[in-house]
Amino acid sequence: MKNTEKTPEKKTDVALVTGASRGIGRAIAARLAREGHAVLVNYASNEPQAAEVVREITQAGGRALAVRADVSKPDEVKHLFDVAERTWGPVTVLVNNAGVGQHQETIAQTSDALYERIMSINVRGTFNTLREASQRMPAGSRIVNVSTSVVGTLNPGYAVYAASKAAVETMSRVFANELRGRDIRVNVVAPGPAATELFFEGKSQELIDAIIKRAPMERLGTVEDMVRVVAFLVGEESGWVHGQVLRVNGGMV
Template identity: 55%
Template sequence: MTNTDLAVGRVAIVTGGSRGIGRAVARRLAADGLAVVVNYAGDDNAAAETVHAIIAAGGNATAVRADVADETAVAELFDRAETEYGGVDVVVNSAGRLALSPIAELDLDVLDRLHRVNIRGTFVVARQAAQRLRTGGAFVSFSTSVVGTRVPGYGAYVASKGAVEAITLILARELRGRGITVNTVAPGPTATELFLDGKTEEQVAALSKAPPLERLGTPEDIAGVIAFLTGPEGRWVNGQILRANGGLV
């Protein structure tokens, strides 16, 4: 699952990198010349497919399984990146869970599992990133544009992503003096397998018409935003929440 014969310059860790937006981010960063550590939670085949696609395109990648909410596993993930590639320059924390329910009917066990990944997981990954990113690095986390649109049924998910947004500027300020940027991307409706699952054609069509651009986003749209924020042209963007949603409020 690795190709270490290629020259290694900058190195990225992408959590949740085996599927959906995370996979698109991993592939885009690899195409831009970064060695990519593709983190995943449990789907070995999806992770292998992602790494194979990167290597087939001439990139450099390896897959490492780790639960983002497990501090020992995440420390070992960073250890692996440092051992294999020499350091870490970019961390993109795209791992997350989604659960929909009216607040009045919310299963608190579901809430705990959701917040374990989305809040604790973000803190665990951010903690390692803060300790280990090389000077001039970048950390990007993920929120959701539903924090602004406030769609019923998303209460638990939005609460978890509101926490992610809240720490963005704080972490940016805590890393003062190291040239490290910290930002959060909040996608709108994006055509991933997870997003489309369970929706009717009519629901998808309505969601597609909601943004002024009148389409769903693609994983590649979001990957392009990440490439900007973690690349040389995004160095003056720091401590920001970027709503990549085609113009939704």
Template identity: 50%
Template sequence: MSENAKVAIVTGSSRGIGAAVAERLAKDGYKVVVNYAGGASAADKVVSNIKAAGGEAIAVQADVAKSLAVARLFDEAEKAFGGIDLVVNSAGVLDLAKIAEFTDEMFDKTMSINVKGTFNSCRQAAKRVRSGGGIINISTSVIGMRLPTYGLYVASKAAVEAMTQVLTQELRGRNITVNAVAPGPVATEFFLEGKSEEVIARMAKMNPLERIGQTDDIIGVVSFIAGPQGGWINGQVVRANGGMC
């Protein structure tokens, strides 16, 4: 690993899209900070996979909903690798219910992780990411589809997209890009949990390619935006969803 390798923090990267992003960025040459809230063994496995492939990574526990924990996450990244060049905000939760049936606890959990967690990380990233770096927030292509039971999740991700576009302007002159990637349904535990085969098959038909996305479909987009060929992409929401409307 080059001493000049760039450094990436990926929140919520002990599993799912976040884990796949962490491993892809390591292959792209980044030193990676694998963040997790509670799954230490899963995070350690991601780190082991990265090291086995010749990369460099550490795991850092931090609840993104807590501002001091996120500040410590960034501190640990700088301490271990000397700086930060890329932050991918992948930590999130998905609770489904009709709006009339959501409890206060479900609302607070969703907003504290999906919105405040992204805000906490973006706030630190805005202060610490080095010139030439980037911030990529993970949103969702469910925005705009008006699917029943997704109301709170969509609301939280709409806030993420709004922060993305405002932060782009606030970092004017810093040579730092800020974008969002909005996947459609992806075959991860996060999406598949609690869904019947019938529901999954129906959702696969929502896009013209008629399949559920795979993590490779998403991490390639993240890698491109983060890479040198993606340097002119800024302030955008890239909907990686197979054409789902």
């Protein structure tokens, strides 16, 4: 007798990666696309770079769409989730990578404008995406927020940046508890210094060498070092990992 039952269609895994037009965010988007996710490539201003990310993913056989949004604005974050749902379905993977750094300015030197910008993107931006995710992500979803190892190393000149990411870590762990019973995992990746364009910007070779020496492994991290950890936290092998902060920094303290 012929089996007429239809095999259930596998639901699309939809990943939203904020700040995905360059650096670590771009690499995360590409990795998730290779693993079969449909990827929403969020960017704040650089449309050509975001378009290039989408082009690379689609040429490799993946699915991707670039969407501009300022994550510090709630309505624009809602728009990101709306676009994802209209295009592929609900977001099931959220990677909060969008962020603003700080270049060695003491508290005394930090302007009101820089303080507001860092807190607006890093803290309010994460808050906005988590709040939207709490209302729209289904069971089985995964959230990875990006922090920094400067929260632990307490480098002079990075007070506001470190404070903003400490807020992200605390908010993430509380959020993980608030999602009790919903089967949505929340974790944090806290990279150490990685060899990205943003890291090298404005630094002397002497400073770069000193930073490298601080880690017992005596090298800068690579983008792939970070991406592998994000992929692990998004994947099934980390199914019992929840509410954790993973410092990916070569042992730097």
